[in-house]
Amino acid sequence: MKWDWNVGSYAGIAVRVHATFVLLLAWVGGSHLLGGRGVTGAAAAVGFITALFACVVLHEFGHALMARRFGIRTRDITLYPIGGVARLERMPDDPKQELWVALAGPAVNVVIAAALFIWLQATQAMLPVAELTVAKGPFLERLMGVNVALVAFNMIPAFPMDGGRVVRALLAMRMEYTRATQVAATLGQGMAMLLGLFGVLGNPMLLFIAFFVWIGAGQEAGMVQVKSALGGIPVQRAMITDFETVTPHDPLSRPVQILLTRSQTDFPVVDPFGIVGILTRADLIAGLARNGEAMTVRDVMRTDFTAVDERVMLEIAFARLQECQCRTIAVLRGTEVVGMVTMDNMGEFLAVQAALKQAGARQA
DSSP, rough: OOOOOEEEEETTEEEEEEEEHHHHHHHHHHOOOOOOOOHHHHHHHHHHHHHHHHHHEEEEEEEEEHHHHTTOOOEEEEEEEEEEEEEEEEESSSSSHHHHHHHHHHHHHHHHHHHHHHHHHTTTTTGGGGOOOOOSOHHHHHHHHHHHHHHHHHSSSSTSSSHHHHHHHHHHHTHHHHHHHHHHHHHHHHHHHHHHHHHHHTTTHHHHHHHHHHHHHHHHHHHHHHHHHHOOGGGTTTTSSOOOOBOOTTTTTHHHHHHHHHHHOOEEETTTTTTEEEHHHHHHHHHHHHHHGGGGHHHHHBBSSSSSEEEEEEEHHHHHHHHHHHHHEEEETTEEEHHHHEEEHHHHHHHHHHHHHHHHHHHH
């Protein structure tokens, strides 16, 4: 079952809404109805949340369109109850470009807040800030307030917020990128501890934010360390070369036999002209459950597979594995399948490299 839906696109970037976001809208509307505010009050609350998240979408488009200026595509933008996520293919390698991409999102919210402020001043519709709450006050003034809050929140100097990327970009202009990431991640985790302390003292929401920041900082540091470890190493040095292929016309009994007698779980599907698909263990088992071994590979294989040339660097293959959210990618020499790369064997390669590095450090 798919948990998100495409609701449109702009500039070739799809906008998706996760099911949990719909639940958020239902919860907001339902709580207002049960609170005695009537259908009008519930509709107004849902409308405000929708407008807030429209600003979040514009924020993410700020990142995406700035990244496009540097030749980086954005796969999609997805809305969750905690915010929006723009899936960029990668972050820029140039720290100055990363700085611009990181700042572009909050800059959109600054523009929105400034435009609303000018309008409210021109129409003399602004109330004192002390009289405002998230649920009470003029619609446009509250929307201006949450855009200011979005800027402040996103500029917290900690991953995964934009402020963390700004800090990393500024540091990377003066030091090596991996080191800059480690320093920024440490700063972010220190910020998480501070937020957690304030949360314990009286604001439970800060505890959630602290946990979110702590995990995000650790993940960002880990990802950059992996990228650094894989940089400059061609795929052919780490790919699996002992594997079996199947053809589209093979019955499922053939991959079943390989699955039971060897450790291979995913299978490149080839015909005389090259690779035409990937048969995964999950799809194989699902096909067997439907119609048994009499089905052919063609009936259950995936044709939306990912492949890389054997000469590309491992960091690119690793990025492709993450982007496709798949277990296996094929490695090609021209049109011939010469290997496979999986997350498991990528992890084994990293473990071997780390052990060799440790041994080298001891001998030095």
